[in-house]
Amino acid sequence: MDPGGASPRCRLLLAVCWVVAAGTAAEAEVLPPPSNLEYSFIQICTLNWTWSPPENISSSCDLEYSSDIVIGEVPQDKREWSKSRFRVTDMFLNEEMRFKVRSECKHNNASKPSRWVETSLPPKGIPGTAAVDLSCVWHNLEYMVCTWRPGENASSDTNYTLFYWFDGLKKHKKCSNYSVHQGIFGCIFNLTFPKVTNTYPAISILIRDDSEEIRPVCASKNPTTLVKPATPRQVTLSKINDEIHVEWSQSDTFPKNCLFYEVEYHNGDLDTAPIIKVENTSMSIPSVDPNSKYTFKVRANPKPECYSSKLYSDWSEEKSIGEKTDSTFYVVLIIAIPLIVAVSTIILLVYLKRLKILILPPIPDPREILKRMFGEQNEDSQSCAKDDSLNAYDRLIKEEEIHSLILTETPEYANSEKEN
Incomplete structure (x- = not known):
């Protein structure tokens, strides 16, 4: 075969392939987007987005719509594919909310998806004032x-x-x-x-x-x-032999078998407080110490097969049973007894000293008695002599005053007689 004759054939084949490829590309055209995109309020915080199908769509096109939500320029990755021409979503009022949708012929490679069409719901009010x-x-x-x-x-x-x-x-x-x-x-x-x-x-x-x-x-x-369940009520304790039985009431608002309970009990002699999970409204603690005091409290939690909540109820009021030996009393007693004995001894010694004085008074010394007696007599005699001298002196002064008075009055009396 002449190589020079093969060249026109290759060119012809390439031309045919190019025409076919161009035709195929021309047929895979982009779909027109949906039209009349708008929203309406169904209830508070609920929006209904609606749109119309694109025009001039082939009947062989299995038309579906892809939609997505954008909040504050952040896509929410909530894209959905549906043949419906509406979508119900929650409403975001604190930030701008944008909704976008496009159309596509599923299971058909003859066309490409349309471009996105979107509309927005702007926020109202002053920023920073929302709850x-x-x-x-x-x-x-x-x-x-x-x-x-x-x-x-x-x-x-x-x-x-x-x-x-x-x-x-x-x-x-x-x-x-x-x-x-x-x-x-x-x-x-x-x-x-x-x-x-x-x-x-x-x-x-x-x-x-x-x-x-x-x-x-x-x-x-x-x-x-x-x-959040209500706090378990009517917690009762009873003790039979060496076993403590705990029981409480069930909430009337929950369906049956939708709650489990946690029971925490504390032995007064230990620092730990074990927690036991039960599904019923009662439990028992075996082999308890008869000389210890036990304290119980109960709380409820929803079962995951009924509710998705992880909230516990509040703990019930603590209930106690048994008597605990109070070592504090003995410690106080040990300290108080010696203190009381010491104080009592001191008081007794002071009292005995006074009692001894009353019962066995000290014997006075005769010499001291005589000395005090004669000393008092001397003081009395000296006091009397002193008093006598003072009295004599006073009498003497008074007599001189009388004599001077008589002498003074006598001349005046004589003169009066001469005049008469």
Whole structure:
């Protein structure tokens, strides 16, 4: 075969392949995107996104839609594929929320997915005014307690209001039992379901203020993760021989076999406090020390097959049984007895000394008696002599005064007689 004749054939073959490839590429065109993307509010914190199918789609196209959510420029990785032309999502009011969707022909390589089409829901209110640290607890399947703190930019007179809704309510409800303690807001509302319920709907919670300046906040809570049982009540202890029996009452609001219990007991002579897990409402401790005091308390926790909550109830009031030998009494007694004996001895010695003086008074010395007697007489005689001399002197002075008075009055009397 002439090599020079083969060259036109190769060129022709290459041209044919290029035409086929170009035709195939032309057929694999990009699908048009969905149209009329919009949202509507179903209930509080719940949005319904809807869109229309792309136009001029081949009937052989198995059309599906891919959608995703972006919160504050961060994709939430919640992409879903569906043939439906709507999607219900939770609402995020504290940040900008964007929803995007595109169309694609599944199981068909003749076309490429369309471009993304998106719309957004901008936040309202002043940043930093929304409620923060929202926390809710479902107490004993009877009522829910939600607490939150005010936003850092919220004014002191901000009046937050809580609304809640779940599937089964015709209309959202407003919480009315509010409280404020040390800057923490709280609200309590009743929340009950039939005991036979195996699944529980999500609880949508909206916290906002009547002022448009306060940014609202939404949250969706799975109630099964918030369950906190009530504290076990009517804890009773009984002792039979060397065994202690513990029993308590079961909550009426929980389905049967949906709680397990922890029993902590403490032996007064030991520092450890063992915890025993039981599924019933009673237990026994064998081989107890008859001379020790035992203290018990009980708490409840939901079983994981019923609820996803890891919250324990509060501990019950402690109950005790048995008598513990109080060594402190003996220590005090050992210290007190010698002290009492010592004090009593001192008091007795002082008392005996006084008693000895009363019973056996000291014998006086005769010489001292005579000395005191004569000494007193001398003092009396000297005192008398002194008194006599003083009296004589006084009499002498008085007589001189009388004589001088007589002498003074006599001339005057003589003169008066001469005049007469």
